[in-house]
Amino acid sequence: MSDVLVVADHRRGALRDVSYEILTAGRELADETGGDLHAAVVSGDVESFADDLNREGVDAIHTVGDGAEFNHDVYAQAVTALADDLAPEFVLAPNSVNGLDYAPAVANRLGLPYVSDAVGLAYDDGLVATREMYGSKVETTVEVDADSAVVSIRGGEWAAAEGTGDAEVSAFDFDLDESAVRSTVTGFEEVGGGDVDIADADVLVSVGRGIEEEDNLDLIFDLAEAMDATVSSSRPIVDNGWLPKNRQVGQSGKVVTPDVYLAVGISGAVQHVAGMKGADTIIAINTDPNAPIFDIADYGIVGDLFEVVPELIAQFE
Amino acid sequence: MKILVTVKEVAEVEDDFEIEGLSVAERFLEYDLNEWDDYAVEEAVQLQEAGDDVEVVTVTIGPERSEETIRMALAKGADRAIRVWDDALADADALDVAIRTRILEAVVAEEEPDLILSGVQAADTGFGATGVSLADAVGFEWAAVVNSLDQDALLAGEGAKVHRELEGGVEELTDVELPAVLTIQTGINEPRYASLRGIRQAQRKEIAETSLDDLGLDASAVEGNVHLTDMYEPESESDAELFEGDAGETASQLATVLREKGVGAE
Ligand SMILES: Cc1cc2nc3c(=O)[nH]c(=O)nc-3n(C[C@H](O)[C@H](O)[C@H](O)COP(=O)(O)OP(=O)(O)OC[C@H]3O[C@@H](n4cnc5c(N)ncnc54)[C@H](O)[C@@H]3O)c2cc1C
Numbered sequence: 001m002s003d004v005l006v007v008a009d010h011r012r013g014a015l016r017d018v019s020y021e022i023l024t025a026g027r028e029l030a031d032e033t034g035g036d037l038h039a040a041v042v043s044g045d046v047e048s049f050a051d052d053l054n055r056e057g058v059d060a061i062h063t064v065g066d067g068a069e070f071n072h073d074v075y076a077q078a079v080t081a082l083a084d085d086l087a088p089e090f091v092l093a094p095n096s097v098n099g100l101d102y103a104p105a106v107a108n109r110l111g112l113p114y115v116s117d118a119v120g121l122a123y124d125d126g127l128v129a130t131r132e133m134y135g136s137k138v139e140t141t142v143e144v145d146a147d148s149a150v151v152s153i154r155g156g157e158w159a160a161a162e163g164t165g166d167a168e169v170s171a172f173d174f175d176l177d178e179s180a181v182r183s184t185v186t187g188f189e190e191v192g193g194g195d196v197d198i199a200d201a202d203v204l205v206s207v208g209r210g211i212e213e214e215d216n217l218d219l220i221f222d223l224a225e226a227m228d229a230t231v232s233s234s235r236p237i238v239d240n241g242w243l244p245k246n247r248q249v250g251q252s253g254k255v256v257t258p259d260v261y262l263a264v265g266i267s268g269a270v271q272h273v274a275g276m277k278g279a280d281t282i283i284a285i286n287t288d289p290n291a292p293i294f295d296i297a298d299y300g301i302v303g304d305l306f307e308v309v310p311e312l313i314a315q316f317e
Numbered sequence: 318m319k320i321l322v323t324v325k326e327v328a329e330v331e332d333d334f335e336i337e338g339l340s341v342a343e344r345f346l347e348y349d350l351n352e353w354d355d356y357a358v359e360e361a362v363q364l365q366e367a368g369d370d371v372e373v374v375t376v377t378i379g380p381e382r383s384e385e386t387i388r389m390a391l392a393k394g395a396d397r398a399i400r401v402w403d404d405a406l407a408d409a410d411a412l413d414v415a416i417r418t419r420i421l422e423a424v425v426a427e428e429e430p431d432l433i434l435s436g437v438q439a440a441d442t443g444f445g446a447t448g449v450s451l452a453d454a455v456g457f458e459w460a461a462v463v464n465s466l467d468q469d470a471l472l473a474g475e476g477a478k479v480h481r482e483l484e485g486g487v488e489e490l491t492d493v494e495l496p497a498v499l500t501i502q503t504g505i506n507e508p509r510y511a512s513l514r515g516i517r518q519a520q521r522k523e524i525a526e527t528s529l530d531d532l533g534l535d536a537s538a539v540e541g542n543v544h545l546t547d548m549y550e551p552e553s554e555s556d557a558e559l560f561e562g563d564a565g566e567t568a569s570q571l572a573t574v575l576r577e578k579g580v581g582a583e
Contacts, residue, residue, distance in 0.1 A: 011483065070489075072461075076453070095445070097483045100437070100500075101461035104414060104446040105453035113542040114414045116444045128546070134330045134441055138341065141547040142412060149542075182458040182494040189480070189488045203580055227581050239504035245486075252482050260578055274484075281578060283571065284557070288332040290550070297557040299574055301567040311568030316581045 001148065002035030005088040007079055008053055009096050010044055011070065012188070015052050018094040018153075020160035025121060025153050026092050027057040027161065032123035033089050036060060039167070042078045043067035046171075056163030062086075062172040073181040075102040080109045081174045088148070090127065095152035097252075107150035115142055116152045127151070135269055136292040156274065192254075194246035201230035203260045206249055206276070208234040210265015210286065210305055214242045219309050220264060226316035232256065234266045250275035265305050268293025285309070318368060318472075320361045321430035323421065323448070324375040324390050324398075326383035327351040327441040339545050350386045353436025357501040359508040360466060361434050362394035368472040372396050376424050378406065378417060384524055391519035392511035398524040399424060405529060405536040412442060413541030418450045420539075423532035425455045432477070433498040437462050445500075452498035460493050464502040471495075 006026035008019035023039060030037040036059035041049040046063035053061055064078040079102065083091050091110075093103040095117045107114035119139075120130030127144040129151060198204060205224040211217060217237075224231045231247065238248040249256055251271040261279035266272060268284070268291055276282070277296055284297040285305050294300050301308055326348050334345035350358075358375065365371040375390045375398045377383055387398045401420055409416055425433070435448035445461075452459035465480035465488070477493040482502050493499070511519070529538060560567040575581065 011487075016484075072449075072459070097462045097481065100445050101449060101459075101481070104450035105459075107414070107446075108418065108450045108453040114446055114450070115543060116446050131443075132551070133443060133548070134328070134341070135443075136551070137330050137334075138336065138548050139551040140545055140549075143544045143546045144542060145544060146542040183460065184492045185489055186492060187490045189490060191486045191488060227575065229580070235503065241507060251484050253486060255485070260575065260580055283574075290332060294557050294559075295551075295553060295555045297555065299571065300557045300559045301571060302559060303564055303567060307564035308568050311564045312572060315568055315572035
C-alpha cells in the first residue's frame with residue numbers, strides 16, 4: 001500500500017490542465033512513498049483521454065467508461081471502487097469545482113481523512129500538506145495522522161507532466177449502482193455576452209471590494225476614461241450587482257491577458273489570480289502591504305485608493 | 318419543508334498581524350458570518366417567504382462568542398438556531414472534516430431536514446468540504462458550487478433544479494433529488510441586511526445549546542486525523558517595485574511607468 005491514485009478532470013471532451021499537473025504531484029508523492037502512480041479517468045471518451053494522460057512517470061491508467069460528462073454520483077462510486085481495488089496510500093483529486101463536488105464524498109466513503117486545496121505535498125513517514133488560510137494571508141502545514149488519505153490539489157501549483165509514458169491502460173470493471181445516481185446533468189450554459197469583452201482589452205482597470213460602495217465606482221470609470229482603459233472587476237463587485245458578470249476576472253469569470261492590469265482594492269485571491277496572472281504588467285493599489293496581489297505584481301502602491309486614484313486621474317488629465 | 322443551514326463564524330485577519338504558535342494572535346482577528354453562508358441563509362429565507370410552512374433552522378459548531386453571528390442569521394429571518402459546543406470541541410482539530418461531518422450528521426438525524434444549505438467554503442480555512450461530506454454521510458443527494466436554484470420548482474416538489482458554477486464562465490444545469498445538500502456560491506442572490514425589527518425579533522428566537530452528549534456522541538467523536546502543525550506568513554515572492562511617498566508622489570511615479578507602456582497615449 002504505497003501507490004498513489006490520481007483522478008483526471010475533463011469537460012466537454014477535453015482534459016483540463018490540472019489533469020496533467022496532478023500527474024506531476026502524484027509522481028512526486030509516489031517517489032516518496034516508493035509506489036506506483038495510477039491515474040484514473042472517468043466518463044466521456046476515456047480511451048482518448050487515456051492516450052493524453054499517458055505521460056512520463058505514469059505507471060497505470062484506469063478508464064471507467066460510464067457516463068458522458070461529469071456526474072458526481074458516478075465519480076464518487078467509480079473512484080471509491082477503484083481505491084478499494086487498488087488500495088493506494090493516497091488518492092489525489094483536483095480542487096476544481098468538480099473536485100469540490102466529489103472528493104469529500106470519496107473520503108467519507110473510504111473513511112479516510114481529507115485535506116483540500118493543497119499547494120504543496122511532502123512525505124516523511126506520513127503526509128504533510130501545505131495549505132493557505134485566511135485568503136492566502138497565512139500558510140500552514142497540515143499533518144495527516146493516518147496511513148492513507150484523500151487530498152485535493154490546487155491547480156497551477158505543479159508543472160504539467162510531459163513526455164510520453166508507457167503506462168498500462170486498462171478498463172476498470174465496475175458495476176455502477178444506477179439507483180444511487182440521483183442527480184442528472186441536463187446541460188451547460190455559457191454566461192456572459194454583454195457590452196464589452198474584457199478579454200480584448202489592452203489595458204484593464206480592475207476594481208475590487210476595496211471600493212466599498214457602488215457609487216464609488218464612478219471614480220474607477222473616471223480613471224479608466226483618463227487612461228483609455230476598460231473596467232473589469234473581482235467577483236464581489238459582480239455578486240453585488242454593481243457590474244455585469246461579463247466584467248468578472250477570474251476562475252469562474254474571464255481569463256484576461258492585457259498589456260497592463262491595474263488592480264485597485266483587490267486582494268488577489270487565488271480564484272481571482274487564475275484569471276489575470278497572464279497579464280504582461282500587473283500593478284496593484286492596496287492598503288494592505290501583505291495582500292497576496294503584491295506577490296504577483298510588477299509595480300505597487302501601498303495606499304488608500306481614495307487618495308491615490310484621484311491623483312492618478314489628475315496625472316492623465 | 319424544513320431547511321437546515323450550516324452557519325459558521327469565521328475569523329478575518331487584520332492587515333498587520335502576528336502569529337503566535339499555531340494561530341493568528343486573537344487581537345488581530347475579527348469575527349463575522351462566513352460570506353458564503355450569508356448567501357445560504359438568504360436563499361433559505363427566500364424559500365421560507367415564498368413557500369407555505371417552510372421552517373429555517375441554522376446549525377453552528379462554535380463557542381459562545383458565535384452567538385452574535387447566529388443572531389445575525391436569526392435577524393435575517395431564520396426561525397431558530399442550534400449551536401453545538403463542548404469542552405472537547407474547544408481542543409479538537411478544527412481542520413478535520415470528519416469531525417464536523419460526525420457532529421452535523423447527528424444534528425441531521427435529530428432535525429430530519431428536507432434540504433440543507435451550506436456555504437461553498439469557509440473564508441478562514443477554505444476547506445470547501447463540509448457540505449458534500451455531510452451529504453454523503455447522511456445519504457442525501459448533493460450539488461456543490463450552486464449559483465442558481467429554481468425556487469418555484471423546489472417548492473412545487475420537483476426537486477432541486479440548480480446551476481453549478483464551473484470554471485471559465487460555464488454553468489452546469491443539474492437536477493438533484495431531495496433530500497439534498499446544496500453548497501451555495503456567492504452571487505446566487507442578494508443577501509439582505511438585518512432590519513431593526515429583525516434584530517429585535519432575533520433576541521426572542523431560540524438558540525439551542527447542544528453538547529456532544531445531547532447528540533449521543535462522546536469525546537471520541539472529536540478525535541481527528543488532520544492536525545495543523547505550523548502556521549507562518551508566506552515568504553513574499555514579490556519582486557514588485559513599490560512606489561514610495563504620499564498619494565501624489567506615488568501616483569506620479571506610477572503614471573510615468575504607465576506612460577512608458579503606452580497607456581493614455583493619444
Ligand atoms: C469556487 C469559487 C470561484 C471563485 N471565482 C472567482 C472569480 O472568478 N473571480 C474573483 O475575483 N473571485 C472569485 N472567487 C472569490 C474569491 O475567493 C475572493 O473572494 C474574491 O476574489 C475577493 O475579491 P476582492 O479581492 O475584491 O475582495 P477582498 O478579498 O475583500 O479584498 C479587498 C482588498 O481591498 C483592499 N482595500 C480595502 N480598502 C482599500 C482602500 N481604501 N484602498 C486600497 N485598497 C483597499 C483590502 O486590503 C483587500 O486586499 C471565487 C471563489 C470560489 C470559492
